[in-house]
Amino acid sequence: MDLVLQSAQTMIASEKKAEHITIVGEFFYIGLVIVILFALMAWAKQGFSKKTFTNPMAKAFEQLYLFIQNLCVGTIGPHGGKYIPMIMTFWMVIFTSNVLGLFFPHTPTASLSFNLAMALIAVGYVQYEGIRSNGLIGHFSHFAGPKLPLMMIPITLMIFVIEIVSEVMKNVSLSLRLFGNIHGGHEAVTAMNKLGESVFVPVGAFLLPVKILTCVVQALIFSLLTCVYLSLVTHHEDDHGHDTAGAH
């Protein structure tokens, strides 16, 4: 426990040391992401009244929507369509702020607090959907593992505790992965720029292709993992359907 606490302190200290970003600066970048997103969506909305989309931005958003729809329906199952808005929001916010990080010294996804907030929203939404589809008791009995005889109650309790811990760790893993990739990318560019400082060559610029790949992959991973968590808690009704289908 001491170790974890100390690592958190070191992390916060290193974050404070690396960039002197205040809460106002943080909100500036978050606002920038929101402004860019709303501008793009307002542009994409221009051609909605026509029969076919002639607006290039509308076409691009249509492709993105199809991609997210494939992701949701492919991962969650036939009832995955109703989770598209949430997943698409995550994808767009994360992708936009990742791309913003290529041009600006700081970006919302490069700060741990923004990522943790997003991970809390994602995991909280997963719990909400689980309770909505299985009921409160059904959702929490889902954590207790398979139904065991009465003698095995200690084991069921242990499984329950471990499942709850793993549920909490989902927040940590989602946020740390995004933070580590984006923040680490910035740190790597800074370190490589220092290498070429004496000859005035920005060596860190050669990392840009990798960083562009990271932008897409991290946005995809966050939405994909949210989809997987959703499919884990909402698969019950479907499971019975599959069983009966298999029995036929």
Added chain:
Amino acid sequence: MQGSVFGIGLGLAALGVGIGLGLIGYGAMQGMARQPEAIGKLQVNMLIALAFVELVFLLTVFLAPAAVNVGIQTVAK
């Protein structure tokens, strides 16, 4: 001293994670070559596995400074 310990630890972590990522890529490539129609499913699963392996390295990066600090403190005591 502290920096070198940190560096060796990071190198070892990167080595292990590199091997893990390579194994995942190897398996996914083989699967894709054998069954091109399953590329979509394979890619998604491959990305999930890649993310989990990558997380191990990131956790190492975040925990290593603290671990080195605690180790030095215990040695000093």
